[in-house]
Amino acid sequence: MSHPYVPSPNVASIKESATIAVSQRAKALRAAGRSIIDLGAGEPDFDTPAFILEATKAALDAGATRYTAVEGILPLREAVAADATRRRAGREGAVTAGEVVVSNGSKQSLHNATFALFGPGDDVLLPVPSWVSYFEMVGLARANAVEVPGDPARGLKVTPALLEAHATPRTRGVMLNSPVNPTGAVYSAEELRAITDLAAARGWWVISDEIYGRITYGVPEAPSVLDVAARRDNLVVVNGVAKAYAMTGFRIGWSVAPRAVSQAMTALQSHTTSNAATESQYAALAALTRTAEADDAVQAMVREFAARREAARAILSAVPGLELVEPDGAFYLFFKAPRGDGTAFATRLLEDAGVAVVPGAAFGTPAWVRASYAAARADVEAGMRAIVRLWQV
């Protein structure tokens, strides 16, 4: 008889990610011989730029194979701090490397921040729809995730009034994400400023996930809370290399946070993973400091995303009255499903048309569906035609 496994209270409430459930079903259908178009992906389908690969190999050849400081190599933290200082435009002095912690992907930075800031009895405001992992991260910290439904008239974004309406005396913070996964909506500077003003007035922490910040259409980059907040002593700003530079596998993210918070996050990381992979830190350093080559690579990717986005919207325009969030950033289209049942529509798309998308239930909004255009343009177009075809059925 095998030893019985009873999940500990630490993990008993973790839910399987709905994103993974869809991709597993898609894989099973593929294994059974079906050809599947995957519009479920959350990562750029481009190669990592060659100059970054070369910098990684050069770092390995130069011996970047040992532990670094838990919080990351100094030149990388300095590069992140310099960018944050540029955004602060002289307000409250320069951001220093001591306010930066490099982690194994922005996901770990978000987890470290959530764990360091919140605990039992704390309420944390989560704009909905939002990325699946925020719910679980808040739960792992034994805090209480309070969903704040976004306003359909504003691309499902939240406003200070909506946040206030869900606040309690136990509210300790809010998790923001712009450009938003799953909707592609981008908060304007004014919208971010209004939210950071409210958080400062109410004594809340703001964790701002800006991982899609360089993938925008119309504006060169999305506003950061660092650009607009009157003060930064209640801000934890998270970013990384995964999406902008097609480096998801390198696992490098970082946070900019007050020194005491950064120290707590470093202490936590010192007992879980230690430093992020050393050669990956040098790869990220190349992405952040060789700016002319990096800008060219980002712009080429964004141009291709923009072309797919236009092609997809042109096809979807055949659906009368389609409710589609204005996709100003990231690489997702988020739309309300027929009869307001995103799970049923996603299932039909996969089973009847071989197109994998993610049901909005994964993000707290079951009436909606997310389709990614981080896929070959022909696949995006075929996927959109299938959506139009199945809409009427």
Ligand SMILES: Cc1ncc(COP(=O)(O)O)c(C=O)c1O
């Ligand atoms: C909103 C959001 N934040 C963070 C991440 C994690 O990125 P990383 O690869 O840097 O951990 C993702 C990845 O899908 C994401 O969509």
